[in-house]
Amino acid sequence: MREDEGGGDEREEGRIGRMRGRMREDLREDEGRMRGRMREGARGLDLSRVRACVVVAEERPRMSLTHSFSKLFKDLGLHPRSVSTAFGCRVNLAICLQGTSGPDPTTVYVDMRALRHDRVRLVERGSPHSLPLMESGKILPGVRIIIANPETKGPLGDSHLGEIWVHSAHNGSGYYSGYGEDVLHAVFPWTNLLVVVVELEGSEQEALDLVPMVTKAVLEEHYLIVGVVVVTDIGVIPINSRGEKQRMHLRDGFLQDQLDPIYVAYNM
Template sequence: MPGALEHSDNLVDLLRARALETPEASAFTFLDRGEEPTEHLGFSALDSRARTIAAALQAVGAEGQRVLLFYPTGVEFLAAFLGCLYAGAIAVPTSPPLPGHAPSRLLSVHADSRPIIALCDASVRGSLEAILDASPSSTPCLATDDLDEHLGQGWSVPTVDGNTLALLQYTSGSTSTPKGVMVSHGNLMTNTKVIQTAFEQPPGAIIVSWLPLFHDMGLIGTALDALTLGSHCVLMDPQSFIMKPVRWLRAISNYRAHTSGGPDFGYQLCTRKIKDSQLEGIDLSGWKVAFNGSERVRSQTVQDFARRFASVGVTPQTLYPCYGLAESTLFATGGDQSAAPLVESMDAAALEDSRGKPAGVDTDRRVDLVSCGRTWCGHQLLIVDPDTALPLADEQVGEIWLAGASVAKGYFNRPNETLETFGAHTNAGDGPYLRTGDLGFIQEGELFITGRLKDLIIVAGNNHHPEDIEQTVEACHPAIRPGGVAAFSLEEDGVERLGVVAELSVKVLRTLSSGPSSEMEIQTAIVAAATEAIAARHGLKLGKILLVRAGTVPKTTSGKVQRRRCKEAYVVGEIDPLGGPL
């Protein structure tokens, strides 16, 4: 709708305007099992559902209060999220625990946010109540799909503007306990505008997503991007994609999506799992932005995906590496939409010395890094020495600091951590800046990410980024599962050494052991291959390596490896190895 985005500073006014001007236009469609459209809401119907839920929340005094959201992926989650905003409440999206897993994250978020009420659908209300009964504080649960639509007639328009808090987006917790990032309506409106500018999304650009809606990339990068753009967003459950990745590509083809994406592992999964026979009838030539973010973008992933699916219309220009974080709402940097990803071969020894030096013809050890582009729409980025707060020159590795209207308001109920993270100033007093905790450097205006400050492995005075070591280990033997490796430092007798935990594919292991070699002989060969590869590529001696079953390495809800948790579990002996430590 022309003008709605430009004249609205909050999502309530924006959706109300969309519902009035394009009431029957498609807003959200959910594909059951990633294939059949079973749920659909137009803008008018979405507005009506949001008013109904908002009226129920206003009846319990939820304005200005936190409201927990506990839903499987689907349009009811979005109706509930917008219902919170229509009530002037603060949405707190959470992830339903996986079957057989303890609901520790949910209980942590519940304890930290102290919600006045929890919203869910009727199918999960019983399990949610059972989980929250274990919490010290009692929280009532309301199934929104049971509400009478006539409730919406009693809805009152809340006092909302760009400064009003919209949600607490809990961080992934890859290096610490999850914290609630306070995201305002203005943050959301700004960041979705940045996304649309960087992605060059035309009005009506269709978006397809398999990403979980409780995660910022799924909620903001797809659903709210589509809402503010006034376009159609097609959703599927993440498990439907993981079980059969071709469903994602088929949906992109069927709906002629302009934009769709996810973390690096999703592209790896497609490359590994999709067979040629499954690509019949698929046309991806209309897919203009395949964004890749949330975790480190690997050059091999980008190149393999473009080659693997070139026959169905994917080009190098389709792939769009980007960088973001919850503390900056979501999107922070990205390249030009029409350009192919920029991959630079860097001198590994120089990186260990915190220098981003391109590899020369005589460089012994090199690392390929993918550019994550630049900031957009007036946002600022500095590379800063994390110890001295001194801004660094190009090709110097330091901490990434950000400033701009996308930067969130801080951490909920954590004033000291808010000041430390969101109130940084340079040694010259410039600021405030957001300290991201990520390391990188600038080369010719392009941002290259090298790792996490807290994850940095320092051995013999040299800096090593765990992502590089993990990638080396993954590539050294076919039995090692991609995305299933954690590298960290271990202290032994006062000396820092390298520790690695690597998941093995039992299927591949059994296939290999059906030949002349036993499983133990193959495991010994894997350790030898990892030791040799790490020494050759990183100049490091492998201290300890544990080979484990799939699913052992702890990860966040968005699939990031939790190295600190893995290290802690290793140190106290909580990780069960295959055949013992080697």
């Protein structure tokens, strides 16, 4: 590596570090303002009698987010052990709307390298490349769940990573008053190229700084390699009436070159 290349890497790392520092400061300021508003607007509110506060999430529970939630409501008397998480979504909210099996959610640690090969391998806490996975509610009575292979539509064996398929009376079978909305079938030829679209509210110069941050964040949090990063203006990503991102429309817009992006980076 030439000296000028090394200097460029150092400058890039420094710019990313400064942006992360500003983001952490903004988060701390936002948290402080939120706590101040809560103290002003919730005077006389006592949450010390709350025995179970179930936070419904569409993704795997994040321990840091649960701890931040407990810390935010601590001043109102909410006990951290009363807070738990459960899986659900806007369409099927009550798939797993039941608290954890005990006051302290079960946490296991898995090998991130095995996850990249669609395998689940348990490791000890503190092991290199370990990822904490926290319990996300109990399965309700009458609910049947399998870990399925979406290609073969059959169940997978132990330690294999797949999709969670749920069969229960709580599953939504349609929508009311959803006139004019057709069902989108997300079945199409695809490649292993992952495209990430990011909306930016700022200057075009900041778009260049976002690319390495997005690439690194997706790799560290989701263990996926980003092929293309597309930075667009606010409001470009299409959403439906329920506030859900319409990824099929977004994909079509990208392939048809209709996004009018601020900047496109190819990491291939």
